[in-house]
Every structure is written in structure tokens, then in C-alpha cells.
Amino acid sequence: MKAIRVVAAIAVSLSLGTLATTINASAATANKQVKALEASLGELQDSLAWQGSAGATYPAVDIAVDQTLEDLDRVQREHPAAVPQAAVFESQLARLALEADYWVRVTAESGYAPGVLDTVSNVQAGLKEWSTETAEIRKNLRKPATLRPARRVTPSLNTVDVTTRPGTVFSDTREKNALQMVVVPPGSYTAGATAQEQETFGVPTVRRHFERPQKEVTVGKPIAVGRTEVTVGQFKQFVKETGYRPAQGMRTWLANEDSLLQFRPELNYLNPGFPQTDDDPVVGITKNDAEAFAAWMSERTGETYRLPTEGEWEYAARGGTQTPFFWGEDVEDAGQYANTYDEDAYAANRFSIIGSGEWAHVENVHDGFKYTAPVGSFKPNAFGLYDVTGNAREFVADTWIDSQAGATPDASVRHGEAPFVVLRGGAWVYQPQNLRVAYRNGYLSSETRTNMFGFRLVRDL
Known part of the structure; x- marks a missing residue:
């Protein structure tokens, strides 16, 4: 019996040794x-x-x-x-x-x-x-994931669906800094710019096809659109709760220097190169970061949050208008409606382009801000949306296609040849021609982030 136990012990020892070796x-x-x-x-x-x-x-x-x-x-x-x-x-x-x-x-x-x-x-x-x-x-190759799943939040008492009255403002959470959404009705509009508009505002010939030809587009059902751009404070909350790691570094203009957007690796969304409050729009993030925020909002509320399509964005930004700006024809009225590259931002920064001189600013307008402004600081458009032009440019769901020729008539997403980003709306550093609602531009890198790019979300009803 003792011999059997010895043999068994030896077998186990050999087995464990083989396992350890394996x-x-x-x-x-x-x-x-x-x-x-x-x-x-x-x-x-x-x-x-x-x-x-x-x-x-x-x-x-x-x-x-x-x-x-x-x-x-x-x-x-x-x-x-x-x-x-x-x-x-x-x-x-x-x-x-x-x-x-x-x-x-x-x-x-x-x-x-x-x-x-x-x-x-x-x-x-x-x-x-x-x-x-x-x-x-x-x-981070060998490091464990830091991303934590979203925590379901106590829902608000709002009941919002496709029958909810347009213009209704609501939040899906009861938090102090909750994302506020506005119900936008279905409707149609003409996407893009007229040749006369482009001529009037001096759109460079090499860029005009980005906004042409004009296309009729219909948003066939109501959607909820972010009343404002997502703020620094809201993005901070997302990072804190999930452990998400936003992109590091960003392209920036260099004040008082003859330069173009330069990549500065030391900057991030908490330090975009100028002071911000928690109520300012978050900038310096990538489209991927914005989509991660949308996924977090979806998980925690049980609703579907996402970036708007380009067709939805322009429809919402126009607010029922077809004029160059949602407030009308005159860029000089921008001081009431948008944080732009006005006299105040110009005096503080004096941005310029190598070989082209100073970056054009909105003359005779003082909006009181040198950089970004707290969201909602200006008048909204007719749909009740703030900062759809000015403050921060906004990522959309589409990838870059260099004309409006294939604009989808139902405002559905368009996919270009590569995952390059599309931005809509002007920014705090943008010249007059780029404050027009029809202005559109792409960047040929899906990792692009600058200190003028942010986002707002839509929520399906």
C-alpha cells in the first residue's frame, strides 16, 4: 500500500512538473x-x-x-x-x-x-x-484595461418620444450638470451653399465644391439634439467615472506667430492652451473620444445617444432658415449669436498663416471672449440650439466626402473612402466665411484633434 502511495506521489509530482514546464x-x-x-x-x-x-x-x-x-x-x-x-x-x-x-x-x-x-x-x-x-x-501594451462600465443612473421623470412637442427641453438624468436635449421636429431643407453666397463671402475657389451642389434633404422624424455642445465638466465626469483615457496632444494655432495649426504633444482636453471653465465646450478631443462619450451616455440611460449625421447637423443648425447664418445675412450680427474670432479674440491672439498674412476676423464685433465661451452664452437658433456656429466646431458621424453631390436625401450617414473626419460649424477662432451654416471641411486623419474641435450629441426618440 505504501509503495502504491509513493508511486502515486511520484506520478503527481511528474504531472505537476510537466504542467509547470508547459x-x-x-x-x-x-x-x-x-x-x-x-x-x-x-x-x-x-x-x-x-x-x-x-x-x-x-x-x-x-x-x-x-x-x-x-x-x-x-x-x-x-x-x-x-x-x-x-x-x-x-x-x-x-x-x-x-x-x-x-x-x-x-x-x-x-x-x-x-x-x-x-x-x-x-x-x-x-x-x-x-x-x-x-x-x-x-x-500600455501589457497593461490591463482601465475602462469601467457605465453605471445606470436614476432616470428623470420625463417621458419623451416622437409625439413630444418640438422645442421641449429635457434631460434623461437628474444630475446637476445633466446633458440637456431639445426635441427638433422633422422637416426639409436645402443643403449646401449657393454660388452667390460663396462669392459674397469670398469662399476660396478650391473649397467651393465642398459645399456644392445644393441638395434637398429631409429629416423624416423628430430627433433630440443637444441644446449645447458637451462641456468640459460633463466630459470630466465621463473620464472620472469610467477611467477612459482621452487622446493626448492636439493641433493648435500659435498666438502672435506666423504659423499654421501645429501639433503640441503636451496639451490635452484639460489644458488646450488657454483657460477654460467647466461650462466651456470640451475641445482637444478626437471623434473616437466623442463616440466613447456617446456610448457612455447610452449605457447609463438606456437610450441611444450618438453623433449627428452631417445631414441632421445642418438641418438642426439652420433652424428652419436658408440664409448664410441662422440669424440672417449679416455677419456683423454674430456678436449676439456666436463666439467668433472677433475683435477681442483678434487682439489677444493675432493668428496668421505663413505666406498669407493675418487670419481674417469679424470686424467691429466684440463678444467679450478671447477663446471659448461658456456654452449658451449667446442667443439660440429657432430650434432652441446654442453655439451651432462659433465656440467649438463639431464632429459628425459621417466620414469625409469632398462634395455635396452624394448628400443623402434622408440625412443618413455617408461613408467616404477612408475614416477621415468631417467637422461642421465655426469656432472661436474662425473667420467670417467659415461661420456660415453651409461651411464644411474635413481633416485627413481620424485622430485629428485641435483646440477648436468639440461635439454635441443627438438622441433617438
């Missing part, structure tokens, strides 16, 4: 694969450096990001615990892969020449954005 071997393999992934990320970051032109730069990026995704996929399949945030990183890098594919394809076309959106400074800034994100991924 575990150690697996851990060693996982470590080796993660190190290979770290090396790929290093090579990717090295490739995100300007090589004299987009055509010379992006082939190396395309190869490097594909290799990184391949290494990440291998780790996910064979050692899923080795990179706890693999799914998040994969989503980010997949966007970069699509962008790199776009650049390689477009720059290889016969007759390609840089345009108004892919200037040297814009492409260089996009590379710096992605280099910063790649460094963050590499830094």
Missing part, C-alpha cells in the same frame, strides 16, 4: 510574441515621420501597420491574456491601416498633386497624431 513554455512564447509586437509598434512609430511627401511617406506606414496588425492578431489568437486591451488597439490600428491604404492609392495616381486638405503641414500633423497614439499603445 505553463512556463507558454509564458515564454507569449512574452516572445509580445516583444515582437512591441518591436513592430516601434517600427510603425519610426515610419510615421515625414519623408518629403505623402507619396514617399505612406508606403512604409502601410507595410508597418499591416505587420503590426498581423503580430497583434497572432497574440490575440494564441495568448489572449497577454495584451488585455488588444481589441481596442486593433480598432485604432485598423483605422490607420485604412488611411495608409488611401494615401498609397491616391498618391500613386497619375497627376496627383497635394490639394487644400493634404498640404504639407496637415499631413505632417496627421503623422504626429498617429505617432503619439502608437506610442501610447506601445506604452
Whole structure:
């Protein structure tokens, strides 16, 4: 009997030894694969450096990001615990892969020449954005996820649906800084600008097709639209409750210098380069950050919050008008309705563009703000929405398409060739022509963030 127990003990010991050897071997393999992934990320970051032109730069990026995704996929399949945030990183890098594919394809076309959106400074800034994100991924590769699920909140006593009276203001939560929404009725409008409007306000010829041709668009059912842009305080609450990590660094104008938007890695949404209060619109965040906030609001309320489509945004911003500005024809009236690049902001910053002189400002208007203003500081449009032009530009759900030719007649989302962002509305630093409701622009990087970009949400009814 004793001999049997000895034999059994030896067998268990051998089995445990074999198991330990297997575990150690697996851990060693996982470590080796993660190190290979770290090396790929290093090579990717090295490739995100300007090589004299987009055509010379992006082939190396395309190869490097594909290799990184391949290494990440291998780790996910064979050692899923080795990179706890693999799914998040994969989503980010997949966007970069699509962008790199776009650049390689477009720059290889016969007759390609840089345009108004892919200037040297814009492409260089996009590379710096992605280099910063790649460094963050590499830094956090082995770290556990910090994102906590949203906590369901006590609902408000509001009952809001498609039958609710247009203009009704409501909140889905009872918090002090609750997101206020406004019920906007269904309706139709003409998207885009007339040729006369573009001529009157001096829209550069190279940009005019962005707003043309005009299209009839119908928003077929009521929606709830954010009464204001999302504020610094509301975004802070989201970060605090969830542990979400917003993007680091942003493009900014440099005051009193002859420059373009430059990427400054030390800035973030808490420090966009100028003072803000919790009631100012949050800026310096990415479209991805804005969508994460919308997902948080959806989870905690049980309702569907999202970015507006471009068609919905313009309909809501116009507030039933077809004039260049929602308040009428005269930009000089902006001081009542929008925080713009007026005499006050001009005196404090005197922004200028290399080779083009000073950035045009709204003359003879004093709105009292040098930078962003607390949301709702000016008069709303006819739908009861504040700051739809001025203060912060706003991300929409669509990805960039450079004309209105394919504007969807039902205001549904449009998808361009790559996940490049679309911004609507003017900003605190915007010149007169860019305060028009029809003004639209894209940035050829899905990681773009500046100290003039923010967002507002819609909520399905």
C-alpha cells in the first residue's frame, strides 16, 4: 500500500512538473510574441515621420501597420491574456491601416498633386497624431484595461418620444450638470451653399465644391439634439467615472506667430492652451473620444445617444432658415449669436498663416471672449440650439466626402473612402466665411484633434 502511495506521489509530482514546464513554455512564447509586437509598434512609430511627401511617406506606414496588425492578431489568437486591451488597439490600428491604404492609392495616381486638405503641414500633423497614439499603445501594451462600465443612473421623470412637442427641453438624468436635449421636429431643407453666397463671402475657389451642389434633404422624424455642445465638466465626469483615457496632444494655432495649426504633444482636453471653465465646450478631443462619450451616455440611460449625421447637423443648425447664418445675412450680427474670432479674440491672439498674412476676423464685433465661451452664452437658433456656429466646431458621424453631390436625401450617414473626419460649424477662432451654416471641411486623419474641435450629441426618440 505504501509503495502504491509513493508511486502515486511520484506520478503527481511528474504531472505537476510537466504542467509547470508547459505553463512556463507558454509564458515564454507569449512574452516572445509580445516583444515582437512591441518591436513592430516601434517600427510603425519610426515610419510615421515625414519623408518629403505623402507619396514617399505612406508606403512604409502601410507595410508597418499591416505587420503590426498581423503580430497583434497572432497574440490575440494564441495568448489572449497577454495584451488585455488588444481589441481596442486593433480598432485604432485598423483605422490607420485604412488611411495608409488611401494615401498609397491616391498618391500613386497619375497627376496627383497635394490639394487644400493634404498640404504639407496637415499631413505632417496627421503623422504626429498617429505617432503619439502608437506610442501610447506601445506604452500600455501589457497593461490591463482601465475602462469601467457605465453605471445606470436614476432616470428623470420625463417621458419623451416622437409625439413630444418640438422645442421641449429635457434631460434623461437628474444630475446637476445633466446633458440637456431639445426635441427638433422633422422637416426639409436645402443643403449646401449657393454660388452667390460663396462669392459674397469670398469662399476660396478650391473649397467651393465642398459645399456644392445644393441638395434637398429631409429629416423624416423628430430627433433630440443637444441644446449645447458637451462641456468640459460633463466630459470630466465621463473620464472620472469610467477611467477612459482621452487622446493626448492636439493641433493648435500659435498666438502672435506666423504659423499654421501645429501639433503640441503636451496639451490635452484639460489644458488646450488657454483657460477654460467647466461650462466651456470640451475641445482637444478626437471623434473616437466623442463616440466613447456617446456610448457612455447610452449605457447609463438606456437610450441611444450618438453623433449627428452631417445631414441632421445642418438641418438642426439652420433652424428652419436658408440664409448664410441662422440669424440672417449679416455677419456683423454674430456678436449676439456666436463666439467668433472677433475683435477681442483678434487682439489677444493675432493668428496668421505663413505666406498669407493675418487670419481674417469679424470686424467691429466684440463678444467679450478671447477663446471659448461658456456654452449658451449667446442667443439660440429657432430650434432652441446654442453655439451651432462659433465656440467649438463639431464632429459628425459621417466620414469625409469632398462634395455635396452624394448628400443623402434622408440625412443618413455617408461613408467616404477612408475614416477621415468631417467637422461642421465655426469656432472661436474662425473667420467670417467659415461661420456660415453651409461651411464644411474635413481633416485627413481620424485622430485629428485641435483646440477648436468639440461635439454635441443627438438622441433617438
